[in-house]
Amino acid sequence: MSNAVYAPGIGGTVSVSARSPRHTALVRVTHWITTLGFAALLVSGIEIVVSHPRFYWGEEGNVGTPALFALPIPSSRHLVPTGYNYVLPDQNGWSRALHFQAAWVVLLTGLIYVISGLRTRHFSRNLFPAQADVSWRSIAKIIANDLRFRRPDEAEAWSYNVLQRLTYLVVIFGLFPLVTWTGLAMSPGFVSAFPITVTALGGQQSARTIHFFVSVLLVLFLLAHVAKVIIAGFKKRTFAMITGCAGAPEGDA
Amino acid sequence: MSRLSRRKLITTGLGAMAGASGLAFAARLAARYGLIPPDHGGLYGPGETLTYAAQRLLTRHSLAREFPRNLISKAPFANGAPPKDDAYQRAKAASFADWRLTVDGLVANPASFSLAELRSLPARSQITHLACEEGWSFIAEWIGVPLSHILQVVGAAPQARYVFYFSIQQYWWDSVDMADALHPQTLVTYGMNDGDLPPGHGGPIRLRVPRQLGYKSVKYLTRLTVADSVKGFGQGLGSSAPEGGYAWYAGI
Secondary structure: OOOOOOEOOOEOHHHHHHOOOOOOHHHHHHHHHHHHHHHHHHHHHHHHHHOOOEEOOOOOEOOOOOOOEEOOOOOOOOOOOOOOOOOOOOOHHHHHHHHHHHHHHHHHHHHHHHHHHHHOOHHHHHHOOOHHHOOHHHHHHHHHHHHOOOOOOHHHHHOOOHHHHHHHHHHHHHHHHHHHHHHHOOOHHHHHHOOHHHHOOOOHHHHHHHHHHHHHHHHHHHHHHHHHHHHHHHHHHHHHHHHOOOOOOHHHO | OHHHHHHHHHHHHHHHHHHHHHHHHHHHHHHHOOOOOOOOOOOOHHHHHHHHHHHHHHHOOOOOOOOOHHHOOOOOOOOOOOOOOHHHHHHHHOOOOOOEEEEEEOEOOOEEEEHHHHHHOOOEEEEEEEEOOOOOEEEEEEEEEEHHHHHHHHOEOOOOOEEEEEEOOOOOOEEEEHHHHOOOOOEEEEEEOOEEOOHHHOOOOEEEOOOOOHHHOOOOEEEEEEEOOOOOOOOOOOOHHHHOOOOOOOOO
């Protein structure tokens, strides 16, 4: 079970080089571009929310209308009543520019990832779970292991368990499309051409509120994802996502 | 190994060259069809350009949503008080009787309209959403003259590419391209919800551009200038917004 023999380029390389990398180059590159883009979206998104930390439902909402809820934080605009007697520095200018530029980067990267993933059967091979695995029992077992912060065994470095597969699928085909849609539904230009994209959500303010909650879910995913990487071995897993090498060669496991 | 990497190198190189020349070609095409915004330079220029180009391809003739009367906001938020300076206060005290909207630049007949003259032109009323870049919004009925009609009256030159507009608040000025200037919903607004346009909302006149965020709807309108270039207006970025870090095109 030891992986000490692993020494690329020196010994035992037959099985290593014959094996395809843990992550393909395309997955690795799109992963890190998305990481940077998401970080930019998150920071700029927080700055934008701070200028009006109140949320509404329907078409309209402003300080003269009741809020669905308000974040308990100060605002960067003096006309928003927050209960705090100070105003944060206003950073909306660069934040908005960065937000939309990063959105383009993440959107185009995501499209490349999804199209190539369909072509190379990445999703069906690596992410769609085997039917036998999709049971409450196996999922409950994984969650129990995760909650005990149990380090996964080496075999798991080469594959995803059913809970990981389902989570990735929800993030890739659920949350990212939804956060893009709700973002576009706030754009007055975009919805003039495609009004259904905002009316289907119940209005422009509903779109903003959903956009916020989907972003929160994406942040929760990010936290769980990083936590799992740390538990599994931060250096090794991060190395695998950068170089493609997963560590233990086949003969070893 | 080396043969493989050489082949890879060549294909990657060819791909990069094709990509670069493709981009250069796309840039020339985009410039020709007016898909490059005045604030296309700088760190965030690529994002601004992509957004503007994509929206101009998709939304050139699309109409902003209009709403039924029962959705008119009971709390239309004015976002700040009207100007406190003398010129505005005196005009307000005189019920804006002397307020004028000057139209100049690349026009056959430069003109200056009083409020009464604007009201005598064909009016349009529409119930649209006003959304601020901060995130809040309201719905109101806006009544005014389509900007396209004013441009027709003064005879805007065919080479016109932008209409600049200025306010009694000198720091707030902007411009729209001809797609928005000639758009039927772009209104020189003097009325709101069946009454005069209140001072808080930009009265006596405000330019409403409902397919863009609220800051493009400049309040206290005093002058329109038709131009074929953004050069010579401020820093040449098309409006005061990019000078403060905001996008010239606010259709997002």
